[in-house]
Amino acid sequence: MIARFARLWAGRASSSQEDNVSALVMGLGNPGPEYEQTRHNVGQMVADELAARGSGSLSVNKRTHTRTATVRVAGEAVVVGVPMSYMNVSGGPTSSLAKYHSVAPEDVIVVHDDLDIPFGAVKIKRGGGSGGHNGLKDITKALGTPDYVRVRVGIGRPPGRMDAAAFVLKPFSAAERKELPFLVDDAADAVEAVLADGLEAAQLRFHSKG
Numbered sequence: 001m002i003a004r005f006a007r008l009w010a011g012r013a014s015s016s017q018e019d020n021v022s023a024l025v026m027g028l029g030n031p032g033p034e035y036e037q038t039r040h041n042v043g044q045m046v047a048d049e050l051a052a053r054g055s056g057s058l059s060v061n062k063r064t065h066t067r068t069a070t071v072r073v074a075g076e077a078v079v080v081g082v083p084m085s086y087m088n089v090s091g092g093p094t095s096s097l098a099k100y101h102s103v104a105p106e107d108v109i110v111v112h113d114d115l116d117i118p119f120g121a122v123k124i125k126r127g128g129g130s131g132g133h134n135g136l137k138d139i140t141k142a143l144g145t146p147d148y149v150r151v152r153v154g155i156g157r158p159p160g161r162m163d164a165a166a167f168v169l170k171p172f173s174a175a176e177r178k179e180l181p182f183l184v185d186d187a188a189d190a191v192e193a194v195l196a197d198g199l200e201a202a203q204l205r206f207h208s209k210g
Contacts, residue, residue: 021101022076025050025191026094028112028135030087030169039155040087040168042184043111046153049188050080058082064096073195079103088134091142098143108148109191110139115164117154119176120183122190124151124203132164149194153187 027047028040035041051058054071058080061068068081079101083093098108106126112135117123127147130137140146158167172180186206193202 020077021070021079021103023078023107023109023195024094024098024101024103025078025080025109025111026090026097026139027080027082028087028090028110029082031084035169037171038169039113039172042113042153042155042180042187044082045180045184046111046151046187046191047080047082049184050191053188054080060084061097061100064100065093066097068097073192076195078195089138090135091138091140094139095142105143105145105148108143109151109194110136110148111151111153111187111191112136113155113168114152115155115157115168117152117156119154119156120179121154121209122151122183122186122206123154124149124190124194124199124206126150126199149199151187151190151194153183 025047027043027045029035029044030038030040048058050071051069054069056069056071058067058069065084066081067084068079070077070079072078079097081097083090085093094108094110098105112133114123114131116131126149128150129146130140136150139148155168158164190202190206193205
């Protein structure tokens with residue numbers, strides 16, 4: 001379980017075998033340049049940031065239909081990935097990548113956009129429903145359990161009567177784009193906090209912000 005990571009990593013030397021993967025982090029979004037800067041793709045933005053922090057970038061893994069990078073958090077190997085499929089079929093790639101690296105569902109962290117959280121905020125939880133998020137719904141089905149960790153990146157509600165499905169597929173506003181790097185940074189920090197310090201400590205830190 002994620003809570004074991006702090007115990008596993010405290011005072012433990014780095015492994016020379018990157019195949020000994022302790023966790024999988026999946027950043028959700030849609031493929032293709034037309035979606036890159038949309039609200040629905042903020043999870044992928046966080047995955048790119050985590051890969052960059054590891055001095056790398058995501059590369060194609062054809063076997064699992066994902067793009068991945070292996071990074072180290074507190075000396076342990078963690079795979080960061082994004083599905084190469086569309087959002088509503090994220091489950092297959094997530095499950096395939098988890099099985100490929102022998103990562104249990106409870107050691108999977110999914111980073112995704114969340115309409116129910118104000119823009120700029122980050123929340124963390126384990127399990128629960130999909131909240132209408134089709135990517136989460138498909139991942140829960142593919143993993144056979146909802147008991148994975150979610151790093152929820154707030155994008156806020158659509159203005160006026162705009163349909164939520166249309167809102168998430170639009171680029172961030174000009175004002176939001178100025179703050180977006182800080183939001184992506186915070187979400188990447190939240191992932192690292194879960195891995196290094198455990199779920200409860202990470203929740204205390206990020207749920208008290210703002």
